[in-house]
Amino acid sequence: MIRVVHYINQFYGGIGGEEKADVKPEVREGVVGPGMALKAALGNDVEIVATVICGDSYFNENMEEASAEVLEMIKKYNPDLFIAGPAFNAGRYGVACGSICKSVKDSLGIPVVTGMYPENPGADMFKKDIYIIETANAATGMRQAIPAIARLALKLFRNEDIGTAAEEGYILRGIRKNIYNSERGSKRAVDMLLAKLKGEKFETEYPMPDFDRVAPNPAVTDMKKAKIALVTSGGIVPKGNPDRIESSSASKYGKYDISGVSDLTAETYETAHGGYDPVYANLDADRVLPVDVMRELEKEGVIGELHRYYYATVGNGTSVANAKKFADTFAKELVKDGVQAVVLTST
Numbered sequence: 587m588i589r590v591v592h593y594i595n596q597f598y599g600g601i602g603g604e605e606k607a608d609v610k611p612e613v614r615e616g617v618v619g620p621g622m623a624l625k626a627a628l629g630n631d632v633e634i635v636a637t638v639i640c641g642d643s644y645f646n647e648n649m650e651e652a653s654a655e656v657l658e659m660i661k662k663y664n665p666d667l668f669i670a671g672p673a674f675n676a677g678r679y680g681v682a683c684g685s686i687c688k689s690v691k692d693s694l695g696i697p698v699v700t701g702m703y704p705e706n707p708g709a710d711m712f713k714k715d716i717y718i719i720e721t722a723n724a725a726t727g728m729r730q731a732i733p734a735i736a737r738l739a740l741k742l743f744r745n746e747d748i749g750t751a752a753e754e755g756y757i758l759r760g761i762r763k764n765i766y767n768s769e770r771g772s773k774r775a776v777d778m779l780l781a782k783l784k785g786e787k788f789e790t791e792y793p794m795p796d797f798d799r800v801a802p803n804p805a806v807t808d809m810k811k812a813k814i815a816l817v818t819s820g821g822i823v824p825k826g827n828p829d830r831i832e833s834s835s836a837s838k839y840g841k842y843d844i845s846g847v848s849d850l851t852a853e854t855y856e857t858a859h860g861g862y863d864p865v866y867a868n869l870d871a872d873r874v875l876p877v878d879v880m881r882e883l884e885k886e887g888v889i890g891e892l893h894r895y896y897y898a899t900v901g902n903g904t905s906v907a908n909a910k911k912f913a914d915t916f917a918k919e920l921v922k923d924g925v926q927a928v929v930l931t932s933t
Contacts, residue, residue, distance in 0.1 A: 588632045588743060591660045592621045593670040593686055595679045599639035604837075607643035607678075611652060613659040614639065620728060624669065627736035636663045642678035645685075646834045647860070652682075653689050660690060667743050668694075672701030672731045673708060675723040677835030677905045680708025687716045697742035701731045702757070707835050707903035709757050717742065718757045723907065758793075812926040815893035817916070819901030819909075820867065820874035820933045821859030822850070831900055833860030839899035839912045841919075844892075848881045861902030862933045874931055893925050901932060 596606045598619040617625050618637040625634050638659050645652040660668065668690045670683035680702045687698040701719035702709045709718055717738055721731040734755040741748060751758045767774070774791070781788035806812050823831060829840040850871035857867040857874065872878040880892045897916045901909075920928065 588628075588667060588740075589663065589665045590628065590632055590634045590667045590669060590739075591663050591665040592618070592624060592634050592637045593656070593660075593668070593683065594619055594621070594637060594639055595673075595676070595682065596639060596641040599637070601639065601641075607641045608647075609639075609641035610644055611638060611640040611655045611659060613637070613662075620672075620732065623728065623732045624736060627733045628740065629736075632667075632740075635665065636660075640682065642676070642682060643832060645682040646678045646832060649685060653685055656686050657689050657693060660686075661694065665694075666696060667739055668696060668698045669735060669739055670698070670700040672719065672721050672728070672735060673703075673706060674701075674721050674725055674727065674731075675703040675706050675905060675907055677707050677837065677903060677908065678832060680706035681711065681835050681903055682708075684708040684712030684716065684718070688712055691716060697739060699735050699739040699742065701735050703907075704757055705906045707905055711903070713757050713759050714761070717748075717754075717759075719755050720751075720757045806927050809889050809927075810887055811890045813891050813893055813924050814880065814889050815920055815923075815925045815928045816844075816875055816877065816880065816896040816931070817928050818875050818896070818898045818931045819904075820898070820931055821857040821900040821902075822855055822867070822871045822875040822896075822898050823858050825854055825856055827856070827858045831858045831898070833858055833900060833902065835903040835905070836900040837908060839897055839916065841895050841897055841916065843894055844877055844896055845894040847877060849878050850875060859900045859902055859933065861900075874933065876929070876931070880929070893920070893923065895923075 596609050597603055600619060601609055614637050617634045621634050621637055638656055640652060640656060670687050673680040673683045683700040687700050690696065691698045699717050701721045703721055703723040719731060719734045719738060721727050738754055738756060748754060778788045823840055824842055829838060831838055831840055852869050855871035857864045867874050875896065883889045884892050899912055
């Protein structure tokens, strides 16, 4: 029997949702949650001997400690194969799956596979290190993801030749491999160009990334009358982080009232960001969110006024999909509040 250990988060482990995201790692023997479908897809020659469960917030806020704990749990079962997730577009879950897969691969030398939506921050972080099956952005794609993960996992275990990303369903890893083709590159390129000109279907051999193009708004005509707002991905929050914004792969943002505030002191504000050294931001949060300078410009009449609210999240590993969702929500509020321009600060 091929021995498999499976990793899932607190939600799929049946422990709870976001309110239980801080649970520490635990191990249960046998199959749990999506492991049922995984076991069926892997076949009769495979046994899921254990399932490791960990809260997404706990793992991401204690990455080194949590990785070591989980790795020790996995080692005890002497697995032949390790599978994590799939995480779909859940950012913290994706980072955890990628981190543990890499740790298991490096430490135990066994095949590892996970699954994620391409925009999951974990995919970009770990696609060069491990195989990540491309999934839908939500658990509605579980039925398609599980068989693809199982197929690739078994091929890796059997040391079979692994095909291209398109053939196997994994996310492009950025690794080039020489192959032989019966036609020269120049002919293939001309054939693609002709097909494109004729409106026929063709498939490029070197797909390019697709970036959003956002047209800039017209310039503010009179800054002396303009209401300006501050927005930051630098994680500046009131002391204590009242909205519990995650230090990595944020799933939320905060809206905070700064009416009457002229200085972000160490006693009142801090950063929740886990992607840079927080010392200087915690000493003076104005270094990331320049409320002090904006108040000076307000007094000098350079700007009309500073908006009473600022919006903050953590950009560290946060998915593009979540960032778009945050902006779509609070941009409407800013427009409704008569804000004419935004100063967007990062780290």
